[in-house]
């Protein structure tokens with residue numbers, strides 16, 4: 276099996292068995308974002324304690340890249356501070372995916388990160404407080 | 407004639423078809439997006455720049471005169487191809503620009519409350535210009551509905567025609583469903599209320615004989631790059647008497663006869679609509695493409711594509727859980743949209759690319775139609791005369807592998823359950839498509855191909 280295929284296997288694993296998939300009942304903020312061009316959509320819900328992301332869950336639909344990236348992202352952001360998450364960028368997501376992502380699909384790849392960062396921004400502004 | 411049609415020989419005219427993608431021979435099945443270019447067309451571009459490059463309509467020296475002659479002749483060649491005169495052919499950048507030209511120039515004489523009739527299966531470029539002009543000028547845009555089998559609902563079309571309808575603009579062939587619309591009949595209906603009748607011929611002129619006089623359309627738009635020509639050159643056909651009355655869209659050099667500081671007079675047809683230095687090489691190369699298509703024979707092209715489409719529908723039908731959109735083979739062109747189970751069309755397209763197969767995945771610039779079909783997109787294979795049955799086999803094998811690759815295990819915490827919550831899955835249209843009489847019709851289909859308009863839940 277080639278290197279490329281190994282990585283793909285990891286993506287498929289996250290796509291078929293997404294981590295942190297589901298609805299968080301007790302959350303501090305949620306954010307929905309979509310990519311109408313591709314039809315990908317993601318809703319992220321997160322529980323914040325102090326300035327740390329205590330728990331993150333997502334729901335959504337779309338292509339394997341968008342859904343696997345969301346799954347991978349939720350794994351690495353749990354336990355990070357909000358400031359640390361705000362530092363993440365598209366390169367970090369592409370690195371997580373481990374495959375070259377073309378200009379069209381990069382939007383799929385970063386959808387969950389954009390949603391999460393927007394959610395944090397709204398949370399800071401007090402727009403999105405919940406329980 | 408048909409013995410002369412030799413695909414192997416034809417393929418030699420297209421150097422790009424020898425390209426290897428991921429170590430596999432390219433199988434190019436995205437011809438509705440753009441087609442490949444034969445050597446003759448490529449050579450004509452090179453030759454123009456190497457031997458004849460000069461600006462047109464200005465120089466009195468020999469080279470400029472020669473460039474002018476070739477560029478003007480190109481209008482005649484393209485015109486003849488669709489049974490129009492040279493002066494009825496305006497070169498634009500593409501079909502989109504042709505339709506924008508019409509929207510701006512025609513709507514300038516419309517009044518608030520006037521109506522424009524389109525169909526639900528239009529490409530964005532035959533929706534957005536009208537929609538935006540309508541907003542500016544208080545016009546109303548109506549959309550004729552489509553039937554569950556992806557054909558146009560003529561009753562709906564008729565019911566939306568009235569004495570306020572000023573413009574009717576309809577695609578000849580849907581780039582999403584492959585549906586061939588009965589433009590002759592629609593033309594009569596549109597003219598019965600004195601509306602202007604426009605045909606978006608982007609997906610028809612390259613693939614079937616089109617006679618604008620027979621259709622009796624007032625205007626038609628198509629793109630050179632979808633018919634073996636280069637990108638950046640498109641066509642607007644207009645009846646002479648209408649083009650004469652139509653105000654210009656772009657102003658500047660070359661489109662004027664006389665300019666004073668106060669006012670200007672317009673140049674004669676078609677130059678009145680070709681402001682500024684045009685894509686001279688592109689126009690000349692497009693004429694070369696037309697000559698090439700004529701040599702192969704548009705009837706032969708149509709026949710070959712029909713055979714490929716029948717074969718593709720049959721072979722695709724073998725794939726479990728495939729949904730094929732659009733009408734039965736007789737009513738469609740060489741465009742086939744489908745979805746494989748719940749696999750996202752991007753995943754399908756990216757997966758088959760690993761086998762060298764180029765197909766499109768997405769909404770095909772018809773988002774309103776995709777929404778109507780309750781899909782975020784489809785995978786689409788679209789053929790041209792250089793494609794072969796063997797290439798369809800490669801596609802089908804790759805799709806079967808894709809299905810295996812993306813299959814979800816029963817107990818995995820998968821995402822497909824979530825698909826049902828997508829807000830578009832319930833609307834009036836999807837309900838209508840579940841009409842049982844339609845299903846029986848589909849079931850009768852001999853080839854047992856699931857041809858329908860919507861994914862069933």
Ligand SMILES: Cc1ncc(COP(=O)(O)O)c(C=O)c1O
Nearest residue numbers: 500501502529531581606608629
């Ligand atoms: C039916 C139809 N109309 C218009 C267009 C627009 O063509 P272009 O992008 O060349 O302007 C296309 C191209 O996809 C098409 O298929």
